[in-house]
Amino acid sequence: xGARTLIRFVRGAGxxxxxxxxxxxxxxxxxxxxQIMAETFDEFFARIERDAGKDTRYNDPEYLAAxxxxxxxxxxxxxxxxxxxxFTGVGVTATTVVKAIEGGSFTxxxxxxxxxxxxxxxxxxxxxxxxxxxxxxxxSVCTIEDFLDAQRKNEExxxxxxx
Numbered sequence: 001x002g003a004r005t006l007i008r009f010v011r012g013a014g015x016x017x018x019x020x021x022x023x024x025x026x027x028x029x030x031x032x033x034x035q036i037m038a039e040t041f042d043e044f045f046a047r048i049e050r051d052a053g054k055d056t057r058y059n060d061p062e063y064l065a066a067x068x069x070x071x072x073x074x075x076x077x078x079x080x081x082x083x084x085x086x087f088t089g090v091g092v093t094a095t096t097v098v099k100a101i102e103g104g105s106f107t108x109x110x111x112x113x114x115x116x117x118x119x120x121x122x123x124x125x126x127x128x129x130x131x132x133x134x135x136x137x138x139x140s141v142c143t144i145e146d147f148l149d150a151q152r153k154n155e156e157x158x159x160x161x162x163x
Contacts, residue, residue: 003032004105006095007068009061009112016109016124019097019139025107026068029089030076032106034125034147041110041123041144044071059115068110098136101128109141 005028010016031037048056048067057063072090100107107126115121124141131137142150 004029004103005031005037005108006093006097006100006105007108007110008097009065009068009110011059011061011112013113015113016111016122016141017139019126019128019136022094022096024065024092024094025100026065026072027091027093027105028072034106034144034151037106037108038123038144038148044068045120047071054118056118058119058121059112059117061110061112064110064112064121097126097139098128101126102130102134108144 006025007028008023008025010023031040044067048058069090069092073087076087076089097107109124109126111122111124123144125144125147127138127140127142128136129138
């Protein structure tokens with residue numbers, strides 16, 4: 001079992017940066033860090049493009065969230081009997097980003113804003129820093145690509161210091 005992951009599908013000004021409002025999220029009991037979820041999202045989008053053709057509806061967060069639940073349930077399901085409803089590891093919950101992060105979850109926003117129906121939405125990673133008294137000191141979001149690039153650069157710098 002991987003780290004708990006929560007994903008919200010949003011559209012609209014500032015929807016991806018709201019951290020204190022209760023919103024519906026899909027939870028996964030697998031996935032977790034951005035390097036794993038980047039591959040998961042790529043596979044999800046590739047399947048939509050393969051199966052839906054021109055009807056991707058990438059600009060419709062509710063429709064996209066429903067497709068993600070189906071995608072994730074197949075991933076969690078039985079290889080011998082796909083489509084069975086005995087799967088675990090995926091569901092829907094309502095919480096705040098802050099509570100999710102405090103609980104140890106990785107959180108992501110699939111931002112359907114400013115997209116046409118066929119342009120892949122941006123995947124954003126939440127980063128929240130807390131004070132010693134567990135109040136928000138800082139919240140930011142960045143694209144999953146920017147997050148992974150920064151992580152690679154940090155690793156390269158750390159490796160250079162070891163030489």
